[in-house]
Amino acid sequence: MTVGIRDVARAAGVSTATVSRALGKGPVSDALREQVEAAVRATGYRPNLSARRLRSQSAQTIGLIVADIRNPFFTAVSRAVEDAAYQAGMRLILCNTGEDAEREALYLRLMQEERVTGVVFAPTRRTAERLRPEDFPFPLVLIDRTGPPGGHDGVVLDNVAAGSALVDHLVEQGYSRIAGLFGSTSSTAEERRDGYLSAMRRHGLEPRMRNVPPDAEPAQAEVARWLAEPGRPEALIVSNGLILMGAVRAARAAGVAWPGGIALAGFDNEPWTELIEPGLTVIEQPVAEIGTQAMGLLFDRLKTPGQPVRKVVLSGRLIARGSTGRR
Amino acid sequence: MTVGIRDVARAAGVSTATVSRALGKGPVSDALREQVEAAVRATGYRPNLSARRLRSQSAQTIGLIVADIRNPFFTAVSRAVEDAAYQAGMRLILCNTGEDAEREALYLRLMQEERVTGVVFAPTRRTAERLRPEDFPFPLVLIDRTGPPGGHDGVVLDNVAAGSALVDHLVEQGYSRIAGLFGSTSSTAEERRDGYLSAMRRHGLEPRMRNVPPDAEPAQAEVARWLAEPGRPEALIVSNGLILMGAVRAARAAGVAWPGGIALAGFDNEPWTELIEPGLTVIEQPVAEIGTQAMGLLFDRLKTPGQPVRKVVLSGRLIARGSTGRR
DNA sequence: GTCGCTCATGAAAACGTTTTCACAACGCAT
DNA sequence: ATGCGTTGTGAAAACGTTTTCATGAGCGAC
Secondary structure: OOOOHHHHHHHHOOOHHHHHHHHOOOOOOHHHHHHHHHHHHHHOOOOOHHHHHHHHOOOOEEEEEEOOOOOHHHHHHHHHHHHHHHHOOOEEEEEEOOOOHHHHHHHHHHHHHHOOOEEEEOOOHHHHHHOOHHHOOOOEEEEOOOOOOOOOOEEEEOHHHHHHHHHHHHHHOOOOOEEEEEEOOOHHHHHHHHHHHHHHHHOOOOOEEEEEOOOHHHHHHHHHHHHHOOOOOOEEEEOOHHHHHHHHHHHHHOOOOOOOOOEEEEEOOOHHHHHOOOOOEEEEOOHHHHHHHHHHHHHHHHHOOOOOOOEEEEOOEEEOOHHHOOO | OOOOHHHHHHHHOOOHHHHHHHHOOOOOOHHHHHHHHHHHHHHOOOOOHHHHHHHHOOOOEEEEEEOOOOOHHHHHHHHHHHHHHHHOOOEEEEEEOOOOHHHHHHHHHHHHHHOOOEEEEOOOHHHHHHOOHHHOOOOEEEEOOOOOOOOOOEEEEOHHHHHHHHHHHHHHOOOOOEEEEEEOOOHHHHHHHHHHHHHHHHOOOOOEEEEEOOOHHHHHHHHHHHHHOOOOOOEEEEOOHHHHHHHHHHHHHHOOOOOOOOEEEEEOOOHHHHHOOOOOEEEEOOHHHHHHHHHHHHHHHHHOOOOOOOEEEEOOEEEOOHHHOOO
16 A cells, blocks of 8 residues: 555665664665665655654644634744744644633643643633643643743743733823723733733722623623713723724724724734724734744753743833824 | 553453443443443543554544635634534644745645645645645645646635626726736736736726735835836725735825725725725635635545545625725 | 674564454344 | 354554664774
């Protein structure tokens, strides 16, 4: 049927061991190496990676588990992760959990069965809390969301600082009735809320916060409700790009302009936040850097397993646009 | 070291064959099945998928090869493909080619070495032309871009009709000097150009076309140049979402408003095309449907290999917005 | 010239499963 | 009772590699 290493060996007049060594990096004389290469070309041989993995006990595979690849933040991160993986000669298995704890568990089990080299994972808060390093025989690097300290390597934004920075910026621009709308499933949103909260207190302002599932539709509905209530806030801070989109839609639908009707600020510097008029003030995350750093942590841990747990904290960048214009 | 099926067998007091059958669907008495399940729980056994694949000669894996997952079109399609794959108990390997023929070849080879169950692939025009079915031992379903007729199963938009529809719409709105800007690497862009061309001829209008690499930056540069030339077109049709974004940026930068300064229309109903003001007229692609159909074709071919090659052609939907307002 | 040493090579074991094959036990029709 | 298909089970082969182990050749040092 399919051509295997035995056929190549026969064609080259050598043993299978020599073929394996010639294709890998074992010591083989130049003459034989050439014979083998010729035989490979002649037979059209393609190594069977399953067999290779089984025998060598090394999958050369990275698992990437995110909430939803359609979230541009994860899309961008995934691209960086993929680049790093393939550059290191590894493949990438992609999984979408939809923020569902059950699917998270399912995919983590799958990764064990795949005997993957390592996993990059953006867990929900619930799962992050239960994640115990000793349960995993491979490096597990958390991104965007973080677990309890000391658990796993991870790379996150300085969310608290970013949340505060948005408040500071709005205060500076003359706003005081500043509300916050945050995602309900991730530790990230929690931290951003904490940043919002502490900055509000520092400025002596009264916080007003709500939570929604981190998706555009629920956010739109919530903001629509909020806008219809008496005592509408002067400004609204939201905790990610999807929620920001929902907020924008709700404001448009209610005929509320920004920053006049309500000032808007959020996270994720997606292209559309600049194209819309007036532009939206956002905290830009270094998305590619997050993916690259995550893979860096992963490879480091493979090399030095005993190493203490590291958490890379990256700073966001405030991009001020018209949506938070001076009041 | 790690617990294998032998350990489970020993713990349950049965043979490895029985364990395998109990976990699969072989005939096993209820009593033994329970013993095995208990032993699995007790030992914390996780099957080794590499070994399983090697022996059963079935990878239960789908490869997805696209130009760039950051292109929202591919993001959305990939999500649908992933859902279908995991629903069928298969994993997904993701590859980004960056429209590079060499990487396309690399990944196709990788898929052979993985002995994947099937592949969903969005090839560049160049690669699509050279793709010969007999070179692949697995079903290969093309999406978005298409190869020579009769080659592979595929699912595509009716690009010619869509390209014409945009022209018809613009003519109806009173425009006549309608230009076209198309991606230079995909057959898709070619077809959309053909649709544009034939509609222009049909209306007795003179076509004006240019090509760019299908990405936002080159598109922005080209449109900027175009806008600066004398005899600026009244309307511009572009062949995908990234190019549309470039065009919008260029218009903004040049202080050209739409539809007054230049009418804009394109492809891909991404959220921002609605949020921007005035909204952009686009052809909406049924992205989820494309992914689902592709997996359908793939599974069908697995079931009935001899079946004639099928090409599913889906219709786009014209969404008229302010960017093509009456002239 | 003999003793170690390195080096290239082949035979065979090993990786962890599934599947084939053989067989025993059982029920059922003769 | 005998024969026969069915069913559940275990021993062992098989999947396609890499790796271990043994061997023999080549070579410099004494």
